[in-house]
Amino acid sequence: MDTAPYLVHRFGTSLVVLAGVSVVTYGLLFLTPGDPAEVILSQQLDRQPSEAEIEAFRAEHGMDEPVPLQYADWLTDVLRGDLGTSYYSDASVTGLILDALPLTLELAAASVVVALALAIPTGVLSAVHRGTAIDRASQLGALVGVSMPNFWLGYLLILVFALTLGVLPVAGAGSYSQLVLPAITLGTGMAAVLTRLVRSSMLDVLDEGYLDTARSKGLRKRIVVYKHALRNALVPVVTILGVQLGALLNGAVVIEIVFQRPGLGMLLVDAVFERNYPVVQGITLFTAVAFVVTNLLVDLSYRYLDPRVELGGDPA
Amino acid sequence: MSVALESIASAVGRRYRALRTSRTLATFCANPLNVAGLSIVTAITIAAVIGPLVAPYDPTTQDLANRLQGPSLAHPFGTDQLGRDMLSRLLYGARLSLGIAVAVTGIRLVLGTAIGLLAGYAGGWIDEALMRLVDIQLAFPGLVLALVIAGILGPSLRNVMLALAVVGWASYARLVRGTVLATKERDFVRAARLMNVSRFRIATRHLLPNVAGPVVVLATLNMGTVILGTAGLSFIGLGAQPPTPEWGTMLADGRHHLRTAWWIANVPGVAIMCTVLGFTLLGDGLRDVLDPNHETTLEKPT
Amino acid sequence: MTTTPPTLEYGPDDAATPDDEATNLLAVENLQVQFGTHDGPVRAVDGVSFSLEPGETVGIVGESGCGKSVTARSIVGLQEPGEVVGGTVHIDGVNVHEASDRARRQLRGDTVSMVFQDPDQTLNPAFDVGEQIAESLKVHDQPERQRLLDYLHAPLFANRSDWRDHRERAVELMDQVGIDEPADRVDDYPHEFSGGMRQRAGLAIALASDPDLLIADEPTTALDTTTQAQLLDRLRRLTDERNMATLLITHDLGVVADICDRVVVLYAGQVMETGPTDRVLAAPHHPYTRALLECRTSRAARKRRVPTIEGTVPERLGEQPGCPFAPRCPAAVDACREGEPPTFERDDGTVRCREGVVFGEPDADGGLGLEYGCGETQCDEGDSSTTSATASTRSASQPLRTDAGTDSLVSLEGVSKRYQQAGGLLRRLLGTDRSLQAVDDVTLEIAAGETLGLVGESGSGKSTLANLVTGLETPTSGAVRFDGDLVGAAGTRTAATLHDVGVVFQNPRSSLNPRLPVAQVIAEPLHANGWNEQRRRDRVSELLESVGLSERHAERYPHELSGGQLQRVAIARAIALDPRLVVLDEPVSALDVSVQARILNLLLELQRDLELTYLLISHDLDVVEHVSDRVVVLSNGEVVEAGPTERVLAEPSHPETAALVEAVPRLEHSSQ
Amino acid sequence: AETSQDADANGSFTIVPTSDPTGTGDSWENWGGMTPYWTRVIEPLVWGTGGMQPQPWLATDWTATDDTTWVFDLREGVTFHNGDEMTADDVVHSFEEDILTERGDFVHGWLHLEPGSVDRIDDYTVSFETTEPFPGFPGTIAHNMIDIQPPEADRRDGDIIGTGPFTLAEMEQGQQLRVERFEDYWGGAPEPTGLTFRAAEDATTRTDLLVAGEVDLIYEPATSRIDGLRERGDVRVETEQSSGSVFVSINIHREPTHDADLRRALNYAISQDEIVTTVLEDIGQPARGPLSSVIDWAADEELPAYERDRDRARDLVSQSSYDGEELTCLVENDMDDGRTLVQILQEEFEKIGVTLDVEVLESASLRDRTDRGEFHLELGTSQSNSPAADYIMWENFHTMGISNKDLYEAEGTGLHNLGGEVDELIETGFQSHDPDEKREAYVAAQREIMDAGVVVPLFYREYVVAADAELEGIDLHPIDKFAQWGELTRTT
Ligand SMILES: Nc1ncnc2c1ncn2[C@@H]1O[C@H](COP(=O)(O)OP(=O)(O)OP(=O)(O)O)[C@@H](O)[C@H]1O
Ligand SMILES: Nc1ncnc2c1ncn2[C@@H]1O[C@H](COP(=O)(O)OP(=O)(O)OP(=O)(O)O)[C@@H](O)[C@H]1O
Numbered sequence A: 001m002d003t004a005p006y007l008v009h010r011f012g013t014s015l016v017v018l019a020g021v022s023v024v025t026y027g028l029l030f031l032t033p034g035d036p037a038e039v040i041l042s043q044q045l046d047r048q049p050s051e052a053e054i055e056a057f058r059a060e061h062g063m064d065e066p067v068p069l070q071y072a073d074w075l076t077d078v079l080r081g082d083l084g085t086s087y088y089s090d091a092s093v094t095g096l097i098l099d100a101l102p103l104t105l106e107l108a109a110a111s112v113v114v115a116l117a118l119a120i121p122t123g124v125l126s127a128v129h130r131g132t133a134i135d136r137a138s139q140l141g142a143l144v145g146v147s148m149p150n151f152w153l154g155y156l157l158i159l160v161f162a163l164t165l166g167v168l169p170v171a172g173a174g175s176y177s178q179l180v181l182p183a184i185t186l187g188t189g190m191a192a193v194l195t196r197l198v199r200s201s202m203l204d205v206l207d208e209g210y211l212d213t214a215r216s217k218g219l220r221k222r223i224v225v226y227k228h229a230l231r232n233a234l235v236p237v238v239t240i241l242g243v244q245l246g247a248l249l250n251g252a253v254v255i256e257i258v259f260q261r262p263g264l265g266m267l268l269v270d271a272v273f274e275r276n277y278p279v280v281q282g283i284t285l286f287t288a289v290a291f292v293v294t295n296l297l298v299d300l301s302y303r304y305l306d307p308r309v310e311l312g313g314d315p316a
Numbered sequence B: 001m002s003v004a005l006e007s008i009a010s011a012v013g014r015r016y017r018a019l020r021t022s023r024t025l026a027t028f029c030a031n032p033l034n035v036a037g038l039s040i041v042t043a044i045t046i047a048a049v050i051g052p053l054v055a056p057y058d059p060t061t062q063d064l065a066n067r068l069q070g071p072s073l074a075h076p077f078g079t080d081q082l083g084r085d086m087l088s089r090l091l092y093g094a095r096l097s098l099g100i101a102v103a104v105t106g107i108r109l110v111l112g113t114a115i116g117l118l119a120g121y122a123g124g125w126i127d128e129a130l131m132r133l134v135d136i137q138l139a140f141p142g143l144v145l146a147l148v149i150a151g152i153l154g155p156s157l158r159n160v161m162l163a164l165a166v167v168g169w170a171s172y173a174r175l176v177r178g179t180v181l182a183t184k185e186r187d188f189v190r191a192a193r194l195m196n197v198s199r200f201r202i203a204t205r206h207l208l209p210n211v212a213g214p215v216v217v218l219a220t221l222n223m224g225t226v227i228l229g230t231a232g233l234s235f236i237g238l239g240a241q242p243p244t245p246e247w248g249t250m251l252a253d254g255r256h257h258l259r260t261a262w263w264i265a266n267v268p269g270v271a272i273m274c275t276v277l278g279f280t281l282l283g284d285g286l287r288d289v290l291d292p293n294h295e296t297t298l299e300k301p302t
Numbered sequence C: 001m002t003t004t005p006p007t008l009e010y011g012p013d014d015a016a017t018p019d020d021e022a023t024n025l026l027a028v029e030n031l032q033v034q035f036g037t038h039d040g041p042v043r044a045v046d047g048v049s050f051s052l053e054p055g056e057t058v059g060i061v062g063e064s065g066c067g068k069s070v071t072a073r074s075i076v077g078l079q080e081p082g083e084v085v086g087g088t089v090h091i092d093g094v095n096v097h098e099a100s101d102r103a104r105r106q107l108r109g110d111t112v113s114m115v116f117q118d119p120d121q122t123l124n125p126a127f128d129v130g131e132q133i134a135e136s137l138k139v140h141d142q143p144e145r146q147r148l149l150d151y152l153h154a155p156l157f158a159n160r161s162d163w164r165d166h167r168e169r170a171v172e173l174m175d176q177v178g179i180d181e182p183a184d185r186v187d188d189y190p191h192e193f194s195g196g197m198r199q200r201a202g203l204a205i206a207l208a209s210d211p212d213l214l215i216a217d218e219p220t221t222a223l224d225t226t227t228q229a230q231l232l233d234r235l236r237r238l239t240d241e242r243n244m245a246t247l248l249i250t251h252d253l254g255v256v257a258d259i260c261d262r263v264v265v266l267y268a269g270q271v272m273e274t275g276p277t278d279r280v281l282a283a284p285h286h287p288y289t290r291a292l293l294e295c296r297t298s299r300a301a302r303k304r305r306v307p308t309i310e311g312t313v314p315e316r317l318g319e320q321p322g323c324p325f326a327p328r329c330p331a332a333v334d335a336c337r338e339g340e341p342p343t344f345e346r347d348d349g350t351v352r353c354r355e356g357v358v359f360g361e362p363d364a365d366g367g368l369g370l371e372y373g374c375g376e377t378q379c380d381e382g383d384s385s386t387t388s389a390t391a392s393t394r395s396a397s398q399p400l401r402t403d404a405g406t407d408s409l410v411s412l413e414g415v416s417k418r419y420q421q422a423g424g425l426l427r428r429l430l431g432t433d434r435s436l437q438a439v440d441d442v443t444l445e446i447a448a449g450e451t452l453g454l455v456g457e458s459g460s461g462k463s464t465l466a467n468l469v470t471g472l473e474t475p476t477s478g479a480v481r482f483d484g485d486l487v488g489a490a491g492t493r494t495a496a497t498l499h500d501v502g503v504v505f506q507n508p509r510s511s512l513n514p515r516l517p518v519a520q521v522i523a524e525p526l527h528a529n530g531w532n533e534q535r536r537r538d539r540v541s542e543l544l545e546s547v548g549l550s551e552r553h554a555e556r557y558p559h560e561l562s563g564g565q566l567q568r569v570a571i572a573r574a575i576a577l578d579p580r581l582v583v584l585d586e587p588v589s590a591l592d593v594s595v596q597a598r599i600l601n602l603l604l605e606l607q608r609d610l611e612l613t614y615l616l617i618s619h620d621l622d623v624v625e626h627v628s629d630r631v632v633v634l635s636n637g638e639v640v641e642a643g644p645t646e647r648v649l650a651e652p653s654h655p656e657t658a659a660l661v662e663a664v665p666r667l668e669h670s671s672q
Numbered sequence D: 001a002e003t004s005q006d007a008d009a010n011g012s013f014t015i016v017p018t019s020d021p022t023g024t025g026d027s028w029e030n031w032g033g034m035t036p037y038w039t040r041v042i043e044p045l046v047w048g049t050g051g052m053q054p055q056p057w058l059a060t061d062w063t064a065t066d067d068t069t070w071v072f073d074l075r076e077g078v079t080f081h082n083g084d085e086m087t088a089d090d091v092v093h094s095f096e097e098d099i100l101t102e103r104g105d106f107v108h109g110w111l112h113l114e115p116g117s118v119d120r121i122d123d124y125t126v127s128f129e130t131t132e133p134f135p136g137f138p139g140t141i142a143h144n145m146i147d148i149q150p151p152e153a154d155r156r157d158g159d160i161i162g163t164g165p166f167t168l169a170e171m172e173q174g175q176q177l178r179v180e181r182f183e184d185y186w187g188g189a190p191e192p193t194g195l196t197f198r199a200a201e202d203a204t205t206r207t208d209l210l211v212a213g214e215v216d217l218i219y220e221p222a223t224s225r226i227d228g229l230r231e232r233g234d235v236r237v238e239t240e241q242s243s244g245s246v247f248v249s250i251n252i253h254r255e256p257t258h259d260a261d262l263r264r265a266l267n268y269a270i271s272q273d274e275i276v277t278t279v280l281e282d283i284g285q286p287a288r289g290p291l292s293s294v295i296d297w298a299a300d301e302e303l304p305a306y307e308r309d310r311d312r313a314r315d316l317v318s319q320s321s322y323d324g325e326e327l328t329c330l331v332e333n334d335m336d337d338g339r340t341l342v343q344i345l346q347e348e349f350e351k352i353g354v355t356l357d358v359e360v361l362e363s364a365s366l367r368d369r370t371d372r373g374e375f376h377l378e379l380g381t382s383q384s385n386s387p388a389a390d391y392i393m394w395e396n397f398h399t400m401g402i403s404n405k406d407l408y409e410a411e412g413t414g415l416h417n418l419g420g421e422v423d424e425l426i427e428t429g430f431q432s433h434d435p436d437e438k439r440e441a442y443v444a445a446q447r448e449i450m451d452a453g454v455v456v457p458l459f460y461r462e463y464v465v466a467a468d469a470e471l472e473g474i475d476l477h478p479i480d481k482f483a484q485w486g487e488l489t490r491t492t
């Protein structure tokens, strides 16, 4: 199938989704019990605002307009890259996000590396030795990784590596050594998911006829496994990597708190606790958009990874 | 009436026979991990049911004189910072944690299945609209959205459940729709259409049962994710209010004592880990049996 | 492992002398392969012995599940997850299963190559075809220097010029196996190839190592007859040119007759008979070989009951004394069931049957006048025995149905079906809309009581036409009438009109809901029409009986039934509401020959008893020839020829028909 | 602890305070990417003594020339970090432009100053006109926030110019900031060459950082770890009584806590001693009243002692109008030991037949709830960050105090305000220049408050600083944020 119409179609639906995402994000404000204007103002003033003040505030922020119009205004600003201003400081939300982002990205990237480095060899080993003790052990190991609440794992790792062995720093951000423990904490959870996936997709692939073809050519087992099998087995893994970005962000929230890394997650938690709605909306929107865009890219990279994929098939 | 009873009896008999004679059980039992999963889940379920009856102490009664006691005969899992018996708290907590997981999973399942079934079966613009809705839900990282929702609504278990339910249904919808679409084109559904079978009956009798396997597998795996999600939100501070013996909250509280009284954090930690592990193993096992073609797409983590 | 090799009076044990090994390119001796299952080890290959000399083409035949593939795979050491528990395989004097990994790779890279059954499965979808052939060449050139990074084309580690060189040679090979414009296709991925081209690419991979021995496991089953013929032809030429020995595995005796010098007949993991093709096909010594030959529809008279081999290939679990074929063998005596059958060594092959003792040399014409039906006592699939057994004693010579009526039941008037190729509104807006004319201006009539056969190449629109008749699809233009009334979409039609048409799909397993027990599957249409519980139950028993299933089957789930039984259930459901027309879309193509014969018998019987009209789709001309009164040939959605079966198939007037007929491999061609 | 990462010979130290030194988020704490607390970069006119009395700092002297006018003499020879000398213009600028405008209008009520009320008299004299008589003015402006900066400073650019012993060198938002020794400091250059303030708001993380040797000094290690730290040879643990106290404040205008008998019953249910010796690991002193005893007019001895007496408490409960309903108790989620304390309350109240429903809330929703008065009890800390602690009384217990006035409509409304006589006593104390008179009035007010059981006092806070045992010259202050780092050195 032609790529161009597919791209247009895919972009089209992504836009629809993004529009929906923006509506949901904006709507979060209305979840708050009570009148948003009043809540915001009482946070800002640190006291109960008067009716007049609330009225003035509404007028100032266009909150006396009908909701769709308010939304439109907000969206217009968002499209210009302006996510609003924090209620508590006059910092722009976009600026706050951009400041916090590098730490989170750094963590996410390092976690993916940890996850892949753990998952691919373990998954392959497990699949190749299907049903043996090696397989069971690595499956169990992977599952233990995914079954532990990650903050607990984080504290245990700190206990062992920072406090007992003293080889890695406890917390903080900035240096590579400070990245190791958080990346391992977040990476193991993800590695567990990926190991299982690599294993099951390797198992599927190992049953495929074309591996017999490869073996019957006289290829070495290593080449059969790592060239012919793994290449095919990685297709679903890459798809999941896109989805795992969500998991990474989920994990980052908790792990940034554990390791005192002022990234997006920490920013979000603080903002939620302070009811700093522009920041909450900004981060929510930003992560969702990042997620949609990443998955779009992942979809497109299918074509390279799996030539069979006819773009446009539902990769559900 | 008697006919109905008879048919129920025969259906039960059939199921039983199917279970006994088919390879299902054998397949399931062939992998010790599956059996381990089933055992863990059974144990936790029993604990949840009879826990309050067998718990040696009241889970909230404090005994400040005996705070931070290590494991002993009187307190097999020690006592916490307020001198409460960890074992009793753990047992009471089992019901709570399991209850949350069941409730959240239940809501997700019902909502997601209904939407997926409708989308897959109706097709056309209904499908298109519902699937975009699914995409929108999936676009938000689950815990992030749950955190925002629970945070705005205020900390309480009810809000946590609500938030987790809101962010998790889409995986079911997607899975169900996918299975329905695949099943819909299978010859037996086409045959049913040609036999004048009503749409409703096709949906409930031919599509749903075939969807059930993957959905049950997803739900089982989901139980674990929900428990972890609850723990994560509890850690952030949006979980149960004290003195509720909810595992995630216990673990989050206990982290301050990790060095001085390891049992306070590690006992609920291990309990959560085992439960999640149990459900995941069971889910995997069920997948071997119910969904041999691995139709279950990997669930989106929350 | 506890299996003791059967005692052979003569046999390959004696033949396994060192000097024999020297002359034999391939020597398989008493090979035993087992698979571990829940119920214990399955003896998939149970003492197989045969050998191959350079330049020779040998066929292995047998029903599905006889162990053909396992044997073939064991020869190249790919028996996993099975386990070789006894016997040896020597290729070029090297013991395959005892050789080191390295030696085995050497063997695969140099001496022996394999082409696998399913072309969709043979090629790695992630690499282009050229790469896969070139890889094979590369292994052959340097079997010992296989570095992972080199093979992954990792920059700095891979030898570029080497690869370019290999790719050029890959193009040559593609040319040799008959892929047109190979230079353009070398960069294509497997999914961009048609089935036939893929199979040829697989052949090119196999030939790349310039093997002395080629093993081809059902290389043509997945192909339509025309493509199959081309490939076989190509294979024959290449073997001749290269003086290659070929081991060809197939269930199709026609293919064997076409190109094999010798044939090995396998049953339940044991060699039943070996010998020169001509002799074995013309004068089979073993009852199983004879049975296989008998149940081919092409041998039976039109519309007559086809002889069948009742029962199924047994799963060989644990120790079972006696000849594995004994339960299905009409000539079996008690001794067959109790003791190991002896193997007789003849000048031109072997026979493993006690019959040798009883009858001595069978007649040269191979016809023993035996009835290969199911005897009351021997039947394995016991429940179906009642009807088929009575049918078979009753039948054989008299036609199963009365002549077809003449009033038309179904008529198609200028019917066309155009498919919009995938894409939605957006694509239409972009003008990239493409459509496909699946059925193109078809006009035809089906008379009440007749059987209309629909044939054509794959993709010619047969299924679409059937769907138009049943109303699963609505025509883009033209009208489909049933009994004079316009047929609408299935959803819009009244119950009464839906009753009149029953459908049996190609794949019995997919056409039955796996979650419902048989009784409920069959009762589904009755339920839909508001029959009450009691009436439903009575009708289900009646139907089960008429398709030759017992009440015992009623409570089973589809996965607990065999393919043949499933198709019976599907047929029962199709006739549940007394339809007038039954549409049969490839009703037997997923089934084994012997089962196929039984189903065809059932269909003919039902047609006679219930006065049914059939629309039968099949790509198997033998089947069509056997059961239909008239044939319609479709090509690219158009009717290119129609007429009485005998006439059309005997004197095809359209080249398309001629090609179809020509391509069918037949025993008769070569044995004459 | 093992040797710290950046412990160089010259003496540079890493300190972890309880709040983020870069002040992410909240505007109150965030002053151009730095909080004014802890870091000793910027300074106020007045400082506080260890006895919570105003102490000359950038101002050397002050007098009230009439009821509402204060004249301050500035210290001469004070150099800003940019090399300029501090004069009255800088003081006027700081008050008028920064403090009274940018810090928000609530500052007016707090300082009793309106914009335009600060005047330069000469280069080293400034006058302030308060809106009403305010004897506590000097103590009130002895606060880190009420700092003096020159007009050139532009905090929006992170360009912070102060007069303190340290200059701002480097900031990483949310992580840490570095300050360096200011050689021209008016009080003489400090010992340390530099200080790093790291963010770690979680007590356990702070403790781990110290134990792992990554930092030299931490505030408030996790309570559960203090014993362990004390046993270590490489860590010194210092405690200091703080200006804060922890108590439960009761909504006296909501049923059923409007009933004084019930409130007294709650007081009789609690054993402050037990709380301090168990969950607090002996950090803090059992409290009788709402004000830390370091505050000179805090009444402790003079207050009625509600020893735990469950029988009496139960009697009072049955006398009261309480009939079994759940009382709501709010507590902020990041209050140290908050969850533990509130559960003890719950248990103790349960024993006298009063059911408590606990809600641990984040700051925003907590404020939301208290603003609406939708609660019965609130567990919290009240602490003064300046030597003048008057506002604790005013804010909490005066009808026009911040907590009460929004909900005050008529007699018998508000939150914790008994009104009438108590209001008058607080006003007297507030406006009195005479320490004895002031003390008398405040003590009387506190007695009334305790008699009516408006609060359940728990304990006067002590705070803990744990540091590398080699550290010398730790100079703590009842106001934890007033610690001086100038004499910090490392032995050996
Ligand atoms: N992976 C396996 N696990 C268990 N049993 C197997 C496996 N593969 C094959 N078998 C058993 O081996 C027997 C022979 O199988 P094989 O594939 O050789 O049959 P075949 O003659 O090639 O049939 P077909 O014509 O259907 O390809 C079968 O009865 C099957 O039960
Ligand atoms: N639903 C559909 N949408 C689009 N194209 C279709 C659809 N169904 C069939 N076609 C196309 O119509 C043509 C005829 O298909 P049809 O299934 O009728 O062929 P057939 O003769 O039954 O082939 P086979 O022997 O392989 O079953 C094919 O090219 C097919 O790709």
Ligand SMILES: [Mg+2]
Pocket (backbone or CB within 6 Å): C068, C069, C070, C117, C218
């Ligand atoms: Mg085979």
Ligand SMILES: [Mg+2]
Pocket (backbone or CB within 6 Å): C462, C463, C464
């Ligand atoms: Mg078809």
